[in-house]
Structure formats: C-alpha cells, structure tokens
Amino acid sequence: MSINLEQFFPAARPWVENLVNVWPTPYVKPNFAFWEVGHVLSLIALGGATILMNLRLIGVGLTQEPPSEIFRNLRVVQSAGVVGIVLTGVLIGMANAERLYDSAAFIVKLLGLIGGLILTYGVSRTTAAAEGRVSTAAKAWFVLGMAFWLAALVVFATGGLIAPGIWHVITAAALLVLFVTRGRTRIVYAGVLAVLVLVQELVPRMIYPSERTDLDPISVSLAVIIPAWIVATALVQFFRAGQGEEGGPLTKIIGCATILVWLTSAAAGRWIAFA
C-alpha cells in the first residue's frame, strides 16, 4: 500500500503543476539550496529544544531545573524552529510541488507535522509548564496527536519503497528507551534487543541464503517484534516508576511521543528525496 495526495485530490494536478509559477516560487527555485539550509537549521533549533524539553518530562536530562523552567527557556527556540520549518517547508514544497503530490513520504511528513504541532503545543508545553501534571485538555489533545502520529507510522511502514525509513524511528525509539531505563531493566532490555537485531541480520541469511523474497515474513515479524519490545520495556519502566511529583507514566509517554513524532516527520522528509 502506498498513498499520495494525488489519490485524495486527483483533480488538483493542474493547480499543483502551476505552483511553480506562483509568487514567490520563481524567486525560491533559483536559490533552492539556501532555503534547504534554512530548513535544516530550523529543524536543528526545533530538535534541540524539543529533545531537551521532553527528556525533562521523561525525568532525564536537565533534572536540576523544574520542567517549567526548561519550558520557559526553550519555548522561543522551539517556536522559532517550528516557524522556520513551516515557512521554508512551504517555499521548498511550492518549488517542488509535483514531486510532493506523488509522494507517500510527503503524506507521512504532513501527518507527522500535524501530530507534532498538536503534541507540542497542545500537550508537551502545557504539561511542562504545569510541572508534569497533565490537564484534561492536554489528555484530549494527546489522543488526537497520537492518532495523527500512529497514522503517519502506518503509512511509513506500509509505504512500499519508503518503508525502510521507519527504521529511523525504531532506532531512535530504541536509543531513547536505552537512555531512560536504569539498572537491571536496561541490561535486560539491551541484551534482548541485541539478540533480536542479530536474529534479524543473521538467521534469515542462514535459512534462506539466496531466496530474498522468502525473507519477507521474517522481516515483517521482526519489524513488529522489535518495536513491541521497545514499547513494552518503556511502559514497564514508566509504570514501575509510578506517579511522582513531576508527573506519572502519561507524562513520560508524552515526552517520548513528542520527540519521536518530530523525528518521524524529519525522517519522512528525507525519504521524499529517496523514493
């Protein structure tokens, strides 16, 4: 399954094709590389602020300061990053509209962007400002934001040629959980994960050294088992820690989801160029 905007808006192709002639695209196109640099720099501002603000919600990173202090200091950097990626993204997109119209990765990027905006402004920032307490409104926004993110992940994982890009998200989630786990949990988690990765790399080659298509069921199974192990470990860690002064399991889940939703969108953006 691979979806793109053309399937939803088939009549829009003439409009999409004409975007390259619409102001300010004629001025953007000759300087495309500079706008791309602006996009990457904005992504870096957004990424740095988002990672630190949400690691604090998870209970790691800058723990010497309360979550509200982290939020107060990083909110402008984060918003500058968001404005930057949207502004440069729209301009780059207008200059490259036909490619995006046919791209499944662009659907993932859009879903991730919407999910990221909801989780950041509706959930993560308000939760950080309230020292980790999740309000009822934030819970409602969380459900909506997660729905967009999960939709993005499904499209990414089932998007044909872009599907390998989902490994960016899985790898980042694996490292994030490694970072937030402690003691025996971390050792068991890392050990099992290493075995699963080894199984993924070695066993199929030994069983089917030449029949590549026969690897699909094993690859798909592992693509489910590995994320399931990562998520299960994170949940065990978060629920075992219980409700603290700076939030409970939901606060930590919000922190993880907000980091990973932006990573999903960024990874999908890169895969627009690949497939």
Place this chain on the structure above:
Amino acid sequence: MEHFLTWLQHSLGKGAGDTAQSWSEALLESLNFWELLEGTHLLGLVLFVGTILVVDLRLLGVIFRRTKVSVISDTILPLTVFGFVFVVATGVGLVFAKPLLYYHSIWFRLKMILLALALLNILVFHSRIQKSQGAWDAEPVPPGKVRAAAAISLLGWFAVITCGRFIAYDWFECGKPQPSFINTVEACKASEQGAYTLEGKRL
C-alpha cells in the same frame, strides 16, 4: 591520494567476474542502506548541533540565565557527543560510497576546513576559556571572550551544515567550464572528468 581513492571506490573488496562490485559501489547501489545512512546523518546532526545550540545560547547569555553554565554543559554535552559519534560514523560511510566525488568537491573541502576550525574552537574553549569558569559560571551573561567563543561555535557549525548541504549540488563539479581558481581548489586536473576553462578548453 587520487590513486588511493580510485582504488577505494572501484577496487577494494571487488570479487571476480564482470558484474562484481567494490564495497564502495555496493554501498552506493545498495537497496536501502545508503539512504538509511544519509537519513541517520541528518537526524544525528539534529541531536549534535541542536544540543550545541542550547549550550551556546546559554554561553551567550540568551537562555537559562538563572542556571549555572556548568549545569547546562555537564548535562547536555554527553548528548552532544552521542550525536557527534552518529554524525561521524554515518559521514564516513557516506564518503566511502563516493570518495572521488567528495574529494573533488569544493564544498566538501571547505566543510572539512570549517569542521577542523570548529573543533579547534572547542579545544581552545576547554583548554583556555573554561579554566576560569568558576568566576563566571553563575553569571547571567558570561564575559565577552566566552560569548565570542559561543558565537564562533554557532557560526562555525552553521557554516559546516551549509557546506554539507551544498555538496549535493553540481554547481562547481569537475568537468564543467569554470574559473581556474575552482579547478585548482578542487584538483580537477587529476579527476576523471578533467578541468575545463570558462572558454571550454581542457587544461
């Protein structure tokens, strides 16, 4: 160097037979591995430079003015180092896939020089400026030399990223008619494509 890189790109790891590929060619033409490397390079960069940005903004006295510099740097820099390891590992892989193209790219050469200068700035900061950290650790706005080092750091990394992005563009690729200065800087004469003057004459 040209011979070494040609061997690296076309010969290293190459088996017998007409269709055999070198390791470099196999990496470049792999189904997904090169793309995963490239994507990971960008995501590693976000972690690496994103965390540097926060530390440098503190050193500039823009954010976290009420928090000691040592608290910010000691907590964040391990993440920065982690990101740097990813960026370097994936970067080496990307260069290995196209060593000749990178070697003859003016943007790659400039990126390497800027990278060296940015690392030198870190070295100077840790070996000299940081020695007096006790005196300005809790200052909302650190002294001028500290802010200067932070500003140089930010500008340096932004320049490194800019050059890295420009490598993808063939504005000054060897084999194109271009000023002799560019041909010299890129060592185009030694390249497979050769060096051409603006008038189209091969040098």
